[in-house]
Structures are given as structure tokens and as C-alpha cells.
Amino acid sequence: MTIAETSPSRTINIESLSFTSGAHLLLKRALRDLPAGARLGVRASAPDFAVHLRGWCREQGHEYLEGDDQFVAWVARGASAGGRWRQAERAGLSDAKVNDAVRAVPPADWGFAARGAAIEAGGPSFHYALQRKEQVWAENVQKLYAQAVAAQWNPQTAINWEETSSTGAADEELERAVAQVMTYLIENENAALQTPARFIAQIHPHFREVLQLLAVQIADEARHVEVFTRRATLRGGELGLSTVSGRQSLKTLLDEPDFALATFLLSVLGEGTFLNLLWFLERHAPDPLTRQIARLVGQDEARHVAFGVGHLQYQLATDPALRERLAMAVTRRHEALSQTAGLNEEVFDALILLAAGSWRPEDIAAGYARAQTLKDEMRAGRQGRLEKLGFSSAEAAELSALHTRNFM
Amino acid sequence: MNDHTLLLGAVAYDPKVVTIWEGFKGWFHKHGLAFDYTLYSNYERQVEAHLAGHIHVAWNSPLAWVRAARLARGAGRRAEAIAMRDTDQNLTSVIVVRADAELGSVADLKGKRIGVGAIDSPQATLLPLSHLRANGTSPFTDFEVARHDRLAGKHGDHIGGEREAALSLMAGTVDAACMIDSNHLLFINEGSMPAGATRVLAQTAPYDHCNFTVFDDAPRELVNRFRELLLGMSYNDAEVRPLLDLEGLKEWKPGRVEGYRALEQAVEELKFYDDRGNITIADYQY
Numbered sequence: 001m002t003i004a005e006t007s008p009s010r011t012i013n014i015e016s017l018s019f020t021s022g023a024h025l026l027l028k029r030a031l032r033d034l035p036a037g038a039r040l041g042v043r044a045s046a047p048d049f050a051v052h053l054r055g056w057c058r059e060q061g062h063e064y065l066e067g068d069d070q071f072v073a074w075v076a077r078g079a080s081a082g083g084r085w086r087q088a089e090r091a092g093l094s095d096a097k098v099n100d101a102v103r104a105v106p107p108a109d110w111g112f113a114a115r116g117a118a119i120e121a122g123g124p125s126f127h128y129a130l131q132r133k134e135q136v137w138a139e140n141v142q143k144l145y146a147q148a149v150a151a152q153w154n155p156q157t158a159i160n161w162e163e164t165s166s167t168g169a170a171d172e173e174l175e176r177a178v179a180q181v182m183t184y185l186i187e188n189e190n191a192a193l194q195t196p197a198r199f200i201a202q203i204h205p206h207f208r209e210v211l212q213l214l215a216v217q218i219a220d221e222a223r224h225v226e227v228f229t230r231r232a233t234l235r236g237g238e239l240g241l242s243t244v245s246g247r248q249s250l251k252t253l254l255d256e257p258d259f260a261l262a263t264f265l266l267s268v269l270g271e272g273t274f275l276n277l278l279w280f281l282e283r284h285a286p287d288p289l290t291r292q293i294a295r296l297v298g299q300d301e302a303r304h305v306a307f308g309v310g311h312l313q314y315q316l317a318t319d320p321a322l323r324e325r326l327a328m329a330v331t332r333r334h335e336a337l338s339q340t341a342g343l344n345e346e347v348f349d350a351l352i353l354l355a356a357g358s359w360r361p362e363d364i365a366a367g368y369a370r371a372q373t374l375k376d377e378m379r380a381g382r383q384g385r386l387e388k389l390g391f392s393s394a395e396a397a398e399l400s401a402l403h404t405r406n407f408m
Numbered sequence: 409m410n411d412h413t414l415l416l417g418a419v420a421y422d423p424k425v426v427t428i429w430e431g432f433k434g435w436f437h438k439h440g441l442a443f444d445y446t447l448y449s450n451y452e453r454q455v456e457a458h459l460a461g462h463i464h465v466a467w468n469s470p471l472a473w474v475r476a477a478r479l480a481r482g483a484g485r486r487a488e489a490i491a492m493r494d495t496d497q498n499l500t501s502v503i504v505v506r507a508d509a510e511l512g513s514v515a516d517l518k519g520k521r522i523g524v525g526a527i528d529s530p531q532a533t534l535l536p537l538s539h540l541r542a543n544g545t546s547p548f549t550d551f552e553v554a555r556h557d558r559l560a561g562k563h564g565d566h567i568g569g570e571r572e573a574a575l576s577l578m579a580g581t582v583d584a585a586c587m588i589d590s591n592h593l594l595f596i597n598e599g600s601m602p603a604g605a606t607r608v609l610a611q612t613a614p615y616d617h618c619n620f621t622v623f624d625d626a627p628r629e630l631v632n633r634f635r636e637l638l639l640g641m642s643y644n645d646a647e648v649r650p651l652l653d654l655e656g657l658k659e660w661k662p663g664r665v666e667g668y669r670a671l672e673q674a675v676e677e678l679k680f681y682d683d684r685g686n687i688t689i690a691d692y693q694y
Contacts, residue, residue, distance in 0.1 A: 018603075019593050020593065020596050020597065020603040020604070021603070047607055047608075048502075048592070048607060048608045051500070051502055051589045051592060051593075051608050051611060052589070052590075052592065052593045054498075054500060054589050054590075055588070055589040055590025055591075055592075055593055056590070056593070058494070058495050058497075058498065058499070058590065059495065059590060059656075060658075061494060061643070061658030061659070064498065078494075078658060079659075080642070080643035080644070080658035080659055081658075083642070083643035083644040083649070083658070084643070084649065086644045087644065087646055120646070121646030122646030122647060122649060122650065123646075123650075
């Protein structure tokens with residue numbers, strides 16, 4: 001191909017390339033920076049080239065002019081060519097670290113367009129309930145996403161299943177206690193999977209990193225459901241008991257329609273409390289496999305908590321009144337659950353037994369003390385996270401005490 | 409019909425026609441023109457309704473324009489083409505044969521079977537047949553005509569007839585197929601005809617396609633405003649661009665009628681309409 005400039009026109013030799021093999025690419029490139037009305041002389045030798053060029057010009061808004069001895073045809077660039085991009089606007093910048101890369105309120109009609117793309121004006125409005133940066137963003141979101149991706153583990157290879165099938169909980173009743181705790185954990189993971197999933201389609205895709213992080217978070221929960229199920233049934237037994245109160249408590253998370261409040265209840269208070277439970281299992285579970293699972297899951301959950309805290313800190317910086325709403329959400333949930341039985345008794349007893357490791361009275365006493373310590377650690381952890389969100393020590397202690405007895 | 413609202417007739421050759429005219433209706437309203445539209449199932453019905461005063465302006469196929477002009481003349485009135493798409497100007501039709509066929513010129517089509525579109529398709533039937541006749545081979549006597557009737561009455565707006573002719577060519581049931589220049593490329597790109605499997609044997613002279621037609625009793629002020637708004641639509645305008653994309657144009661052009669001479673000739677040759685606009689062709693069900 002050769003392009004020659006003979007102002008104000010230009011010529012191109014397309015050789016034997018036909019319209020059925022991509023000739024239009026070369027024509028578009030040659031016409032791209034010509035002013036409207038300027039002409040492009042086209043040399044070409046493909047069969048039926050002029051027939052196709054005529055039709056192409058008409059569809060593209062260029063004028064087709066009959067050729068002569070040298071040229072198959074001349075193309076006069078149309079005034080409307082490129083019109084589609086004349087009012088195009090760049091949708092922020094791809095790198096969120098650059099100043100103003102992420103818009104505070106991206107227009108609804110940017111829709112699915114990539115952040116940083118040049119966007120043709122017009123098109124349908126997407127109705128995103130979460131379309132303001134302050135509603136979803138966190139300063140640490142990029143870092144957390146990078147960590148989340150780097151820390152993905154394969155349940156098949158990251159966990160030593162073989163070792164445990166021979167060395168697992170020696171005692172059958174201990175094994176049943178493990179299965180009961182796993183049953184409870186799965187229930188909680190289901191809530192932690194579906195609650196953010198509800199919001200994903202409500203978030204403007206301009207906030208790419210938030211969508212990415214929540215998507216990985218949901219994938220984390222999917223893996224957790226898998227490994228807990230696999231651990232519970234490792235010895236061929238079935239899963240344990242699921243109580244009404246447990247499901248009632250978790251349903252209030254899924255029913256919360258406000259992203260900030262749901263994030264607060266699920267990630268900051270719920271998953272935060274859950275973290276203590278996982279650390280407890282990492283220390284006291286009777287078999288190395290369960291301890292290994294608790295450690296891996298705990299790493300993931302810590303990220304979920306970090307995003308929840310990071311996001312609420314971000315939103316609170318621009319909307320301090322949110323703090324009052326957060327407090328009310330805890331109170332409201334407490335009232336909604338006040339008539340329920342609280343934590344599944346079977347779960348708490350199973351935790352005592354796991355921490356005891358045997359049925360000897362002195363071991364049970366030690367297990368009971370450890371389970372009480374767990375509750376204290378949970379309370380202290382919640383209090384610390386509430387203080388990070390700007391609640392006073394007294395407020396934090398009061399709200400922490402109102403948190404669901406179901407832990408999550 | 410009142411003379412406060414410009415009423416346009418269009419033929420519903422595809423469901424998208426509703427989207428197109430609802431879109432234009434909203435746009436005209438926004439720009440102060442009271443506008444509404446009526447859809448017809450075929451161009452014959454639309455032209456007759458237009459002459460009877462049921463609509464002010466008709467979005468006409470080239471064949472509908474020919475009939476409207478004849479009907480108007482017969483009634484002592486006058487038809488005018490007020491605007492058309494840029495893509496309605498300077499189309500050509502091609503007669504396509506299989507690449508390996510021993511057919512070097514139009515004369516070689518004698519004794520062959522030629523696939524055309526619907527009976528009333530200007531681009532895939534009337535104009536190519538007229539072109540072949542002008543080049544020395546007459547349809548029906550010198551060669552057989554294989555019609556591919558799809559949605560008769562819609563004057564070939566539906567591409568199905570042309571595509572079927574192309575498929576017949578590939579299947580070997582016809583020796584040549586007629587289509588718009590750009591559809592040759594389209595059918596190759598969509599896979600109806602493999603690349604390199606066909607070649608263009610002949611090409612008609614450029615002709616024009618659709619236009620907005622009015623008769624001389626149309627409410628002048630409304631029609632002028634309509635035309636002015638059409639010609640003012642810019643492809644650079646994000647609001648109107650989706651409508652222009654759907655209707656297949658970059659800009660509206662003032663109407664012109666020189667581009668219909670070849671079709672007038674073809675209508676005569678096939679005795680499609682008489683000079684007063686009556687339908688005279690046999691076997692035309694719409």
C-alpha cells in the first residue's frame with residue numbers, strides 16, 4: 001500500500017486488497033485526517049472493487065466519484081464522517097490514583113463504558129442507585145483489590161485434605177462438633193455472598209475497583225462455602241443443625257436496602273466478629289485441616305472487613321450524619337432480633353467442646369473459659385472498629401453490646 | 409385529518425419502523441412541529457390513501473413515487489419529492505454470477521435463468537431487468553426470470569428477496585442474481601455467498617431510492633417546517649444520531665426526481681402501472 005499527498009487531495013494504492021478482506025481499514029485510515037470535501041484517489045486491482053467502494057462510500061457518508069485512467073474512483077470525504085465522536089467525552093481516567101480520575105458523580109449514560117474511554121454522547125440512561133463516589137468508594141480499594149487477587153487460593157491444592165482424612169478429629173463427637181460449626185459458618189457465608197451481590201448491579205461501573213473487589217469478595221465466599229462443606233462431610237457424616245434464630249439474624253442483613261448500612265452490619269460488625277471466631281478455630285480446632293481452613297478463610301475475611309471500614313471512613317468524611325444512621329441501624333437490628341433465641345446453642349456448645357478437645361471435666365472448663373474469652377475478644381474487636389469509624393469509646397461499647405448474639 | 413398536525417404515512421416493512429417514527433415524532437414535537445404518523449402494510453395502499461387525502465406526506469419507495477406521480481397527473485394534480493436520505497442517491501444494482509461461470513457478458517445470459525427479488529423490487533427486479541433489456545437481452549423471451557417474492561407490496565424494502573436470489577445463485581438454481589451494489593458485499597460478509605465465489609457481470613447506471621412525497625394540496629407551512637427540520641438534522645447531534653443510524657443515513661438531502669427516470673422506463677417495459685397509475689402488472693398480490 002502506498003499513500004501519496006498531492007494537496008488538497010491524496011491518493012492511495014490498495015493493490016489487490018478487496019472489501020471482502022478488509023480494504024475499508026486502509027480507506028478509513030487514509031480518509032481519517034482529510035478535511036471534509038477533500039478527495040482521495042483510489043488505485044485498486046481487486047475484482048468488483050469499484051462496486052463495493054460505491055456502496056461503502058454511500059453508507060459511510062462519503063461521496064463516490066467516478067474514476068479515470070489512473071484511479072478506480074475518487075472518494076470525497078463526507079462532512080458527517082467522524083460525527084459520532086465529535087461530542088465524545090472522556091469518562092474520567094483509567095488510573096484511579098491520578099487526580100480527578102474518578103468522577104464524584106459520573107453521568108448515568110456512561111453506563112458500562114470503561115472508565116477512561118472516550119464515550120459517544122447520548123444513549124440510554126442507566127439507573128444506578130449507587131452512582132456517587134462517596135456512596136461506594138474507599139481510599140484503600142485499589143490496594144485491597146490487588147491483595148485480594150494475589151491472595152486467591154485453590155481449595156483443592158491450598159488445603160492438605162489427604163493429611164486430615166487420616167488425622168482429623170479423632171473422636172466422633174468432636175468430629176460432629178466440627179460439622180456443626182461448619183454448618184453455622186456456611187449459613188453465614190451464604191449471607192456474606194448474597195448481601196454484597198445484591199448491590200453490585202446498583203453500583204455505577206465507573207467505580208471499577210469497587211465492583212472488582214466486591215466480585216472477588218463474593219468469589220471468596222463461594223470458596224468458603226465449598227471448603228466448609230467439604231470439611232463438614234469429610235468423614236462421611238452429614239451437616240449439623242440450622243436454627244430459626246440464626247437464619248432470622250442473617251436475613252436482616254440481606255433485607256437491608258442501604259449499601260452503607262448493609263456494609264456496616266455485614267462487613268464491619270458481622271465479618272469483623274466472624275474474624276475472631278476464625279482465629280479461635282485456627283487456635284483450638286482439633287485437627288490441622290480445620291485450623292488450616294480457618295486461617296485461609298480468616299485472611300479473606302480480614303480484607304472484607306478492611307474494605308467495609310475503609311468505605312465507611314470515606315463516606316463519613318463527607319457525610320458525618322451517616323454515623324447517626326449507622327448507630328440507628330444497630331439498634332433497629334437489635335430490636336428486630338430481640339425476640340429471637342440468639343446464638344444457636346448447639347454452635348456455642350460445639351465451640352466449647354472443640355476448645356476443650358476432650359470430655360474430661362477440667363478440659364471442658366478450659367474450653368468454656370476459652371469460649372468466654374472469644375466473646376470478650378469479639379466485643380473488643382467490634383469496639384475497636386467502631387472507634388475507627390469515629391464513635392466514642394462509650395458509644396462503641398454500647399453499640400457493640402447491641403450486636404446480634406448470632407455473631408454475624 | 410386536520411391541518412394542524414402533519415400526518416406522515418410510512419410502510420411497516422420491519423418492526424423497527426415503529427421505533428424510527430416514534431423517535432422522529434418525539435424529536436419533531438420537541439422542535440415545535442405537531443407531527444404524527446400512520447403505518448401502512450404496503451406502498452400501494454399508502455399511495456392510494458395519500459391521494460385520497462388521508463395523509464399529508466408519504467415516505468415513498470421509488471416505485472411508490474412513480475405511481476404517486478402518475479396518479480397525481482391522472483387527477484390533474486402534482487406530486488413533489490421534498491427530501492430524501494443521502495443514501496437514497498446514486499445507488500446501482502448489479503447482476504452477479506458465479507465466479508467460475510462461463511458468462512463473459514450480458515449477451516451470454518441468453519437461455520439462462522436469472523434470479524431477481526420480489527415482483528415489485530425496483531433494485532432487485534425492475535431496474536436490473538430493464539438494464540439487461542437495454543443491453544440486448546430481454547427478460548422472459550431471451551432468459552427466464554426466477555422471482556423471489558418476499559413481502560410483496562413493500563417494494564423490495566425487505567432484503568429477504570434479494571438474499572434468496574443470492575442463495576439460489578449459490579445453490580445453482582439460477583445462473584445470475586440481481587441485487588443492490590452494497591448488498592453484494594453484505595451477502596459476502598454475512599456468509600450468504602462465500603468470498604471469491606461470485607463476480608459482478610453487469611452494473612446499472614446510478615439511480616435514486618426513497619423520498620418524502622407531497623401532493624400540491626399539502627399544508628404548505630407544515631410541510632416546509634417538516635422539510636426544514638429534516639434538512640437541519642445533524643449526524644453530529646447525539647440526540648438525533650440514533651434515529652439517523654436506524655433509518656440508514658448521515659444527512660437528509662433536498663428531494664430530486666432525475667434519479668427515477670430509469671425506473672419510469674422499467675415500469676413501462678414491465679407494464680407495472682399504466683400512465684394514470686393503475687396497477688397493470690399481473691400476478692401482483694400485496
